Amino acid sequence: MKPYSTSGLTDADDGEAQSPAIRFLVESALRKIASDYVNRRPRGREDWIERLCAALMSESDTSHKAVISALISTGVTSEQVYQDYVPEAARRLGEMWISDTASFVDVTLGAARLQALFRAAGDARGLPMLDRSIPLGEEILMVIPEFEQHALGAFVAADTFRRHGVWVRMAIGMETPELVELLREGRFSAVGLSLATRKTVEQAGELIEYLRANVRSLPPVIVGGRIVAEDVAAVRRCGADHAVRSVREAIERCGLATVTERLTVRESSQG
Structure with a gap:
């Protein structure tokens, strides 16, 4: 015969009855912690960037936009958001991937949301929505070499160049002879490389040396x-x-013509 507790339930039945209650308490505590984190106002730039990174990798499709809206409500301008906070968040995502503190899926999701922000920003930075629709005669070649696994920085830089009215052609994973042919045929104002580690810097040195040896008029390499x-x-x-x-x-280093400069010149001539 099974032993009964004073309440008339077996120990097993008592445990089963308590399980939903314990689970409810645990889930309530976790929700409270999550709510406190979300509602706690970040205290400075580092806190805001940490919050933005978390939102970019969250299950919510809109939480990162809410973070940016809250940031702007503190007095930070859209220009500062897109020039400072968003690129820093992109860098942090790359660091989290390298250090294995975030999964490939989470970082990829965050990167995709960042790219969508740039595409949808429109005139949030006080400039017209720019892509290849406003040709200013400047074009750079943004190279993501085969040996560089962290491409997010290059895409962020490319979007920022475009917002300044500079055309960008992406060369992703191309072999060096293909790059040489592309540089010989094109009229690029600069060649850009986004690098993440010392190892890729050494490999980039070999690539740059090869390009200098095989392209007669190689534009500045950034x-x-x-x-x-x-x-x-x-x-x-x-x-x-x-x-x-x-x-x-x-x-500035390469002396590229930008939309801001053209607008300034136009305003001066009209004045």
């Missing part, structure tokens, strides 16, 4: 990416003309 902030000296040794930390710096 190197950007996470590694520039970590070891700019190593990047300079790879043979690039410029090691830059932002698209704005790349534009």
